[in-house]
Amino acid sequence: MSKTTQPAKAPTATKGGASTKPAPVLSNPKRDFYLAATTMSWQLAIVVLVPVVGGFKLDEHFDSLPLWTFVGFSVAMIGMAIIVWRQLQVLSPGTSITLKDHK
Numbered sequence: 001m002s003k004t005t006q007p008a009k010a011p012t013a014t015k016g017g018a019s020t021k022p023a024p025v026l027s028n029p030k031r032d033f034y035l036a037a038t039t040m041s042w043q044l045a046i047v048v049l050v051p052v053v054g055g056f057k058l059d060e061h062f063d064s065l066p067l068w069t070f071v072g073f074s075v076a077m078i079g080m081a082i083i084v085w086r087q088l089q090v091l092s093p094g095t096s097i098t099l100k101d102h103k
Helices: 029-062 067-090
Strands: none
Touching (some): 029 067
């Protein structure tokens, strides 16, 4: 005795040739969150270290007050704000981790 199965329905075309098949859903929001956090971490490290160390080296070279270090620090703060803002725009509320996920 053999089982008979129905053939799979092919997606129907709509106007313009687009399929009515739903778009795939992101499968792992935790992984996406950790990936975004890792990406933001190395970006923050670069945006802080380069201007501050650069300002410090400029102060050493010109034998000046810590003026360039403060300028580098200010540039780093602006860069940090931009990176955090951009990452917050990328992350959606659905990718946030709640306490119930840590069971």
